Amino acid sequence: xxxxxxxxxxxxxxxxxxxxxxxxxxxxxxxxxxxxxxxxxxxxxxxxxxxxxxxxxxxxxxxx
Numbered sequence: 099x100x101x102x103x104x105x106x107x108x109x110x111x112x113x114x115x116x117x118x119x120x121x122x123x124x125x126x127x128x129x130x131x132x133x134x135x136x137x138x139x140x141x142x143x144x145x146x147x148x149x150x151x152x153x154x155x156x157x158x159x160x161x162x
Contacts, residue, residue, distance in 0.1 A: 101157040108154025111147045118144035 118140050124130040125137055132140075 101160075104150065104154040105158035106154075108151050108158060111151035111154060115144050115147035115151060118147065 121130070122137070122140055122144065125132055125140075
């Protein structure tokens with residue numbers, strides 16, 4: 099059941115990871131100022147969303 103939901107939501111996780119990566123880029127380029135703990139959470143969230151997207155792609159393409 100979990101693999102089914104991961105395979106359904108894998109592209110959404112990639113979109114979330116891309117948005118968080120863009121926000122991290124904006125902070126690093128000086129366009130946006132945030133607190134350090136927010137920056138850390140955005141980095142962790144981007145990595146976790148990317149990982150869940152990769153696991154979802156794997157579940158989607160797994161041979162049954």
